[in-house]
Amino acid sequence: MALYQPSRYVITAPLKGERQLAYNGMTGALAVWSPEEAKAFEAVTEGEPCEDWKSLSDLVYGGYLISDEVDELEQLHGQYKAHRFDRRTLILTVAPTLSCNFGCDYCFQGQDKPSETMGKQVQDAILALVEKQAPELKHVHIAWYGGEPLLRMGVIEELSDRLIEFCDRSGLKYDAMIVTNGFRLTAEVAKSLASRRVKTVQVTLDGNEEYHDGRRYLLSGGSTFARIIANLKEVVEQTPLVLNIRVNIDHRNGDGAHELIDALAAEGFSNKRTFRLYFAPVEAMTAGCHSVEDACMSKSDYGQLEVGLYRHAFDKGLVSLPYPPRFHGTCGAVRPTSFVVVPTGAIHKCWDTVTFSQHAIGSIFDMESVARSERGARWLRWSPFQNDSCRNCKLLPNCAGACAYKFIHSEDTRGEAATLPCPSWKYNIKERLLFRAEKMGAITAEDWDPALTRTDPKELCTDDHLSGGIALPAAMQAYYSAEAAAK
Numbered sequence: 165m166a167l168y169q170p171s172r173y174v175i176t177a178p179l180k181g182e183r184q185l186a187y188n189g190m191t192g193a194l195a196v197w198s199p200e201e202a203k204a205f206e207a208v209t210e211g212e213p214c215e216d217w218k219s220l221s222d223l224v225y226g227g228y229l230i231s232d233e234v235d236e237l238e239q240l241h242g243q244y245k246a247h248r249f250d251r252r253t254l255i256l257t258v259a260p261t262l263s264c265n266f267g268c269d270y271c272f273q274g275q276d277k278p279s280e281t282m283g284k285q286v287q288d289a290i291l292a293l294v295e296k297q298a299p300e301l302k303h304v305h306i307a308w309y310g311g312e313p314l315l316r317m318g319v320i321e322e323l324s325d326r327l328i329e330f331c332d333r334s335g336l337k338y339d340a341m342i343v344t345n346g347f348r349l350t351a352e353v354a355k356s357l358a359s360r361r362v363k364t365v366q367v368t369l370d371g372n373e374e375y376h377d378g379r380r381y382l383l384s385g386g387s388t389f390a391r392i393i394a395n396l397k398e399v400v401e402q403t404p405l406v407l408n409i410r411v412n413i414d415h416r417n418g419d420g421a422h423e424l425i426d427a428l429a430a431e432g433f434s435n436k437r438t439f440r441l442y443f444a445p446v447e448a449m450t451a452g453c454h455s456v457e458d459a460c461m462s463k464s465d466y467g468q469l470e471v472g473l474y475r476h477a478f479d480k481g482l483v484s485l486p487y488p489p490r491f492h493g494t495c496g497a498v499r500p501t502s503f504v505v506v507p508t509g510a511i512h513k514c515w516d517t518v519t520f521s522q523h524a525i526g527s528i529f530d531m532e533s534v535a536r537s538e539r540g541a542r543w544l545r546w547s548p549f550q551n552d553s554c555r556n557c558k559l560l561p562n563c564a565g566a567c568a569y570k571f572i573h574s575e576d577t578r579g580e581a582a583t584l585p586c587p588s589w590k591y592n593i594k595e596r597l598l599f600r601a602e603k604m605g606a607i608t609a610e611d612w613d614p615a616l617t618r619t620d621p622k623e624l625c626t627d628d629h630l631s632g633g634i635a636l637p638a639a640m641q642a643y644y645s646a647e648a649a650a651k
Contacts, residue, residue, distance in 0.1 A: 168220070168229040170209045172236050172626050173558050176202075177594040177617040179607060187597050189488065189561040190240065191227035194597065196606050205229070240561055241549050248494045253303040254294065255502035258282075258323070260308070260316035262506060262519055266345050267383045270412065270446045270456040278519065281316055282507040287323045289528040290505060294327060296531075297501070298334050307496075308342040308362070309504070309515060317353060324360035339363050345380070347388055351398035354405055364406040365399070367392065371411075371420035372427050379417070393431060396439075406438045411473075414446035414459040418469050425477050434481035441482045443473050445588065448578035449516055449569065460581040467591025467619070475599060485603055486596040488589055493564035498543055503534070513543045514569050523573070542572055552633035553644060558624045563587050574637035584643050586621070594619040621647060 173189035182199035197205070204219035208229055214220060223229040230236060263279045264271075294304055304327065308320055324340065331338035339361050346367035357365070369392065370376050377387040399405055409428075411421055421443070433439045445466045448457040461469070477483040496502030497514040504512040510524040511534050517523035525543075526534035534540055548554035548565030557563075563586065570577055570585040577583045589596070594617050601607045636644060 167232040168208050168224065169232045169234075170205060171228055171230050173240075173561055174205075174228050175558055175593060175597075175624070177598055177612065179611045180613075181611075183611075185594075185598060185601055185607065185612075186226075186228060187488070187593070188227050189558060190236065192488075192490070193226040193228070194487075194601065195226055195228075196601065237549075237555065244491060244494070244547075244549070244564060247491050248499060251300055251501050253305060253501065254297050254301050255305045255307070255496045255499060256290065256294075257307040257309050257496060257502075257504040257515060258290065259310050259504070259506045259518060260313050260319035260323075262311040263315055264310060264312040264345070265315060265347060265382055266312065266380055266388070268380050270414070270453050270459070278507070280507040282319050282323075282505075286505070286507065286509040286528060287319070287326070289509060290323065291326055291330065293503075293528065293531060294330060298330075298336060301336055303337040303339075304331050306338075306340040308340060308344075309518075310343070312345055312348075313342060314344050314348040314353060317348075317356070321356060321360065324362075328361060341365065345388070346392040346395055347382075349392075349395045349399060351395075351402045354395075354399045354403045358403045358405050362405065364408055366408045366410055367396065368410045368412060369424060369428075371417045372423040375417055375420045376424075396433070397431065400433065400436055400439055404438065407440070409439070409441045411441060411443045412446050413443055413461065413466060413469065413473075414456065415461055416459050418461065421473055422476055425473070425480055425482060428482060429480040436481075439482070440484065441477050443470050445581050447582035449582045450520065450573075450576050454578050457578045457582075460579050462580055463584055463586065463588070464591050464621075466581070467588045468595075470588050471592045471595040471599065474596065478599075478603065485600045487600060488559075488562040488593065488597075490562065491564040492562060492587060493548060493566045493568065493585075495568075498546060498568050500544055511540075513540060516569050517573075543568060546571055550634055551636065552631075553625075553636055555633045556626050557590075558626060559586075559590055559593070562589060570640070571637060574640055577639070580643050583639050584647075585640070590619070590621045590624060592619050593624075 171188055171190055175187045177185045179185055182202060184197040184202045186197050187194050200216055201219045201222055204214050204216045205223055205228060207214040260282045313320060328338050341364040342357060342362055343366045370379050373389040376389040380388055382388060396407060399407060411424060413421060446456060446460055448454050448460055474483055474486055504515060504518060505528055506518050509528040511526045511528055512518055512524055525537040525540035546568050548560060554560055554565050566585040566587045598612055598617060602609055635641060
C-alpha cells in the first residue's frame with residue numbers, strides 16, 4: 165500500500181459544515197474539501213489509518229498528499245534554482261537620469277538626487293553588453309527607470325531603437341516596461357513608447373486628488389493628480405500599453421485609498437483590460453526615507469487593510485481576483501543576468517540602491533570587474549533556502565524570501581514594515597483566498613466566520629523544523645521573535 169505524507173505547503177481555512185478551503189503552495193491548487201477529505205487529510209497528518217480511498221485519491225491528485233519518499237524542500241529548491249538561474253534572459257534596468265520632477269517624502273532614493281543624463285558612451289556600453297551576451301540569450305528585457313525616466317525621453321527613444329534593431333537582427337525577443345510618475349505620460353509619449361515595444365507602465369497614485377497632491381507634488385510645489393489622470397485616460401483610449409497603478413499605503417492615506425478607488429471608477433477606468441491597480445506598503449527601506457518610519461503601518465495592520473482595498477477595487481472593476489504569486493522574491497537583484505545601469509555607467513543589482521554609490525558593484529565599462537565584485541556576489545549567494553525561518557514557512561513557494569535587499573542591507577532598514585522581508589500574503593492569505601473562492605462561486609460569504617479564518621502568521625511555520633539554515637540578521641530576528649511571542 166502506498167504511504168503518504170501531507171505536503172508542507174498546505175494552508176487551510178475552516179468553512180461551515182465541516183468543510184475546508186485548502187490551498188497548496190507547491191502545486192497552486194485551490195479546492196473546497198468535503199468533510200470526508202478534511203478528515204482524511206487530518207488522519208494522514210496525525211499518522212492514523214485511513215481507508216477512505218476516494219478522499220485520499222482526490223488529495224493526492226491536488227498534491228495535498230505526496231509520497232512519503234518525496235523530499236519536498238529539495239524538489240522546491242530545484243525548481244527555484246532553475247527559475248532564478250535561467251541565463252536565457254538578460255534583464256537590464258536602465259535609468260536615463262536619476263533626476264526627478266517630484267518631491268515625494270517617502271522616496272527611498274531621497275530628495276537630493278543626481279542630475280546627470282546618460283551619455284552616448286554609456287549607451288554604447290549597454291549595447292556592447294547585449295551584443296556580448298547575445299549568443300547565450302533568447303530574450304532581452306529593459307526596465308526604464310529613474311528618477312523620472314521621461315525627463316530624458318530622447319535617451320529612451322534612441323537607445324530603444326538601437327537595441328531593437330540589434331535584437332531583431334539577432335533573432336532575440338525584445339520587450340520593455342517603464343516606471344514613471346505619469347506627469348509627462350501624454351498620448352504622444354505613450355505612443356512612442358508603445359512603438360518601441362514598451363508593454364507595461366507603472367504609475368503611482370496615492371489617494372484622492374487632495375491627498376495625492378499633498379504627497380506627490382512637483383518640486384516646484386505644483387499639483388500633479390489632475391494631469392496624471394488626464395494622461396492615463398489618453399493612454400487607455402489611444403494605446404495598447406498596460407497600466408499598473410501602484411498605490412503606496414501608510415497610516416496617512418489608508419482610509420483615503422478607498423476614495424481613490426471610487427474616483428478612478430468615476431473617471432471611467434473600471435473594467436478596462438489595460439488598467440489595473442495594486443497596493444504596496446510604504447517602508448523605511450533606505451537612509452533616503454527613514455523620516456517616514458513613524459508613518460509606516462505594521463505588517464498585520466497593512467495586511468488586513470489590503471484585503472478590504474482589494475475587495476472594494478474588485479467590486480469597482482479595477483483589480484483581478486488575487487492569487488498567491490510563484491517565487492515572488494526572484495527579482496532581478498538576485499539573478500546572474502540582471503543589472504541596473506545608472507547614468508554614470510555604474511552597475512547596481514537592486515533598484516533601491518541606485519542613488520547610493522557605495523552599493524554599486526562595478527561599471528558598465530568593466531563588466532569583468534562586475535563579475536568579480538564581492539558586493540555583487542553577496543546578491544548571488546543569498547538564497548531563502550539558506551535561512552531557517554524561510555525554510556520552515558509554508559509561503560516559501562510563493563514569496564521565495566520576498567526581498568533580498570532586506571537581508572543583504574538589513575542595517576539600512578527601519579521599523580517592522582521594512583525590516584521584516586515577508587510579503588503581505590503572510591498576514592492575509594486566508595482572507596484573500598476566501599475572497600477569491602467566493603467571487604468564483606465556490607463558496608458564499610456565509611460559509612465562513614471571519615473570526616475563525618483570520619490569517620495568523622505563526623500558523624504558517626511548518627510543524628517539523630528543517631535544519632540546515634542560518635540565523636536571520638539581528639534586527640530582523642528581533643521582529644520575528646516578538647511576532648512569534650505575540651498572543
